[in-house]
Amino acid sequence: MAPSPSKPVALGSAAHAHTIRGIISQLTTMYLRNRTGISRAVYITLFVALVNRIRHSIADQRGASAREAEKRAQRAGTTAASGEDEEGKKKKVELNREFVRSLMRLLRIVVPGWRTKETQLLISHSFFLILRTLISLKVAAMDGAIVKALIKGNGREFLMRIVWWMLIAVPATFTNSMLAYHQAELSLRYRSRLTEYIHDQYLSKLTFYGISALDDRIKNADQLIAVDVTKFSTNLAELYSNLAKPILDMTIYTVSLSRNVGGEGVVFMSLLVQLSAAVMRALTPPFGKYVADEARLEGEFRFQHSRLIDHSEEVALYAGHEAEKDTLDKGYFTLIKHINYLLRRRFYHGFMEDYVVKYIWGALGLLLCSLPVFVKLPGHTVSSMGDRTESFVTNRRMLLGASDAFGRLMFSYKELMELAGFTSRVSSLLEVMDEVQAGNFSKKLVSSSDTEANAAALKSRGKVILSKDIEFVDVPIISPNGDVLVAALSFALKQGDHLLVVGPNGCGKSSLFRILGGLWPVYGGTVRKPHFSEIFYIPQRPYLSSGSLRQQIIYPDGPRTMRNKRVTDDDLAAILRTLSLEHLLDVYPGGWDAEAEWRDVLSGGLQQRIAMARLFYHRPRYAILDECTSSVTLDTEKVMYDTAKQLGITLMTVSHRRSLWKYHTHILQFDGQGKYVFTRLDADRRMRLEDEKEDLEVLLRGVPEIERRVRELAGEE
């Protein structure tokens, strides 16, 4: 009989299977014999891979920072030219290199060095974080021991363990309180550092003016400084404990767990957890951007309210409450719509996150804890039921700790995104402040202007030379929107020459003084002028600061500077008497120290007189008087101008009032079409000419009437 062909195959496959089984068993034995060594090799490889990954990201980030710096340098030269709109500039809020770069900049501000209070706080915070994890480990072991005593039915041991458990709770709760305290204190310190830094920058080199008038990238700096900085600081302080503690917990718990249940299970479970975490991260909405948008909308809503408070009288007189209500409602509903959308996204995300973190990972954890019960691991001799229960309870407790830590790490991704939102907002303020200080402004150009030519004009700069007198040589007056008001202005004024500036509305009269005061850049030509401190400006609506009556007169000096200048309250009273303001000292209780919201309690005319008193106190070499006598009588105006001249102040006035001509020696007259005339002013002659012109105009106005009457008479004849 021919041998069955299947037999050798069967024999062969049995032998084959036998060989494979033999190889597997040999490999398993080899693995179990060298298990510790292999585990170490795996851990070391993973660690080296991690370090390499971090090294590469840092190198990438450095390269990106250099490229970003290059791009910014290029952009700085072209922002004004491009007329780019705000949307185009809005940064995307993501956890990218830009975020790391911005965060690093803010971190250098909030923790400026090693020997600072912040570093001390961070170190002691870290100490308490480690202490809490160690205490938690001890508590986990004690839990296991308590349950073991219970299962054994050993009442004495059970009670003893409970007493120990209660004792360890004392350092545990103390540590918890210390952690909460450190977190709050750190947040406060970060906020103080940032606010101090921003105030220094914002209030130097007229940055606050540049941001609000010459640049339109930052809409509400107040909201950014008062609210977003606080939220950033709180978020950052929370994030440290929300990141550091779970990372620490995870490391310590995982090491202890792998000792109890074997490293393989832990590595396998970590891989599964990592995988599900990566999926969840991919499904996480861009919360950072949402938070930044929410903060912006909050800011806009607040701004609309503060505008209503500032202009309550005007709105009330116009009965504009319905229109204002519409604007406010619109702002509020836009905000609420966004918050509702955010809530919905958070709801779905929270649902998914909770399910994965609590239940999927929880089930994986139970499987892991059961390993020592169902699988015999080398080096683990679990014998009695009590021992098994103790090991299960301890492992379960540690695992809960580890998975809770991982869950918190996952949640902290959301917080990290929120931090990215606030980081983006705060750092955009810092960047715009830097650019404004460097003279790089970005403002939407007026559509009517020749955008390219004007943008080029806005980029170029003229010369400013310090001098005793004032001289403009071919200086263009260009509004921040790129509107050329005067192409090239030239005039010269010596000390003692008093200048009157006239012209139609919007022709650039005040803008000339903004250039003189250093508020607007000199876009071309040469400006010779005295130092900023020697020119005093009085606008039509004087600025009344908060503080006492005395402070209104001496602003921006403080009482100490006043004393240093050897000016007394009696000197100030004399100034008040000159302007017939002495009654203010009796009207408001407290005299010089009386405090009030001066802008509300003083009439327009009184405010203008206070502004003049301020001028007489400071006695500058030059004064710019911008329609600042519009609300006072001619008698008061005379006193103001005569006294100012007696004090040796050179006056530069913007006014349409003819009564002011006689106080000036020169006139600069704009025609509103970009042309101007600068001449000496012979007030009497000019007054005569103007009178004659007005008489003739009246006569001319009567001519049609005379003609009509002549025709009527001719008809009657």
Ligand SMILES: Nc1ncnc2c1ncn2[C@@H]1O[C@H](COP(=O)(O)OP(=O)(O)OP(=O)(O)O)[C@@H](O)[C@H]1O
């Ligand atoms: N911060 C700014 N941003 C953009 N444009 C501005 C800014 N300030 C002034 N302008 C524009 O510059 C032009 C000149 O303004 P300016 O205040 O010099 O006018 P003015 O001659 O003093 O007018 P008025 O007699 O009405 O006070 C106006 O068209 C004004 O809209």
